[in-house]
Amino acid sequence: MSAQPPPLLELSGVHTHIGAYHILHGVDLAVPRGQVTLLLGRNGAGKTTTLRTIMGLWRASQGSVRLAGQDITRLPTPQIALQGVAYVPENMGIFADLTVRENLLLAARGARHAGQMDEARLQWIFGLFPAVEKFWNHPAGKLSGGQKQMVAVARAIVEPRELLIVDEPSKGLAPAIIENMIRAFEQLKAGGVTLLLVEQNLHFARRLGDGVAVMDNGRVVHAGRMAALAADEALQQSLLGLAL
Incomplete structure (x- = not known):
């Protein structure tokens, strides 16, 4: 063995x-x-x-x-x-006043604006969590609990x-x-x-x-x-x- x-x-x-x-x-x-x-x-x-x-x-x-x-x-x-290593805490740690896009941008260390984010990776994330794309420009605090959880996980994996x-x-x-x-x-x-x-x-x-x-x-x-x-x-x- x-x-x-x-x-x-x-x-x-x-x-x-x-x-x-x-x-x-x-x-x-x-x-x-x-x-x-x-x-x-x-x-x-x-x-x-x-x-x-x-x-x-x-x-x-x-x-x-x-x-x-x-x-x-x-x-x-x-x-x-x-x-x-990425960590999603129980309270999700979402920035409620920022949009979904801004929440993910914060975690994309190599990007200064959304246009510099890895487009292929974003499309992959949108495939995993369609709500992230749907509410891309909405304040994250306005989302449901399930949608916030999707944003939290998406933010954690926006980089490999x-x-x-x-x-x-x-x-x-x-x-x-x-x-x-x-x-x-x-x-x-x-x-x-x-x-x-x-x-x-x-x-x-x-x-x-x-x-x-x-x-x-x-x-x-x-x-x-x-x-x-x-x-x-x-x-x-x-x-x-x-x-x-």
């Missing part, structure tokens, strides 16, 4: 404190290159803190975060982004990314928009993008996930194949308190 390639992203023994609170208690997590990894767990398990620690928004107090073999634990967030991290991409979305988001993530994966998603919608997780890590009380308590977890109701009940 050939050796498994090293993961694109690897957390080893990561602890994170926020003020006086010890949130992460030694997180070990491997995100294989070119796959979709789901991070599941009950509310308050430490999932969002894990994502924010990866991005350097909160500092690990112990342990390491490695991207493609490079230690990024102490790098500032902008430098982590320059390594080809090696790793896309999204916190609860399906939260509050209508079923038809969830299907659209699933297809978009499938296309990104097919194009070689590695994805790490925090998700509460278990249908979404089962459809997309290659691998899964389940968190509880600031630790990863289970890691394996998503298909194996989806097939084992007893394991789902013990880890998540519910069944897929």
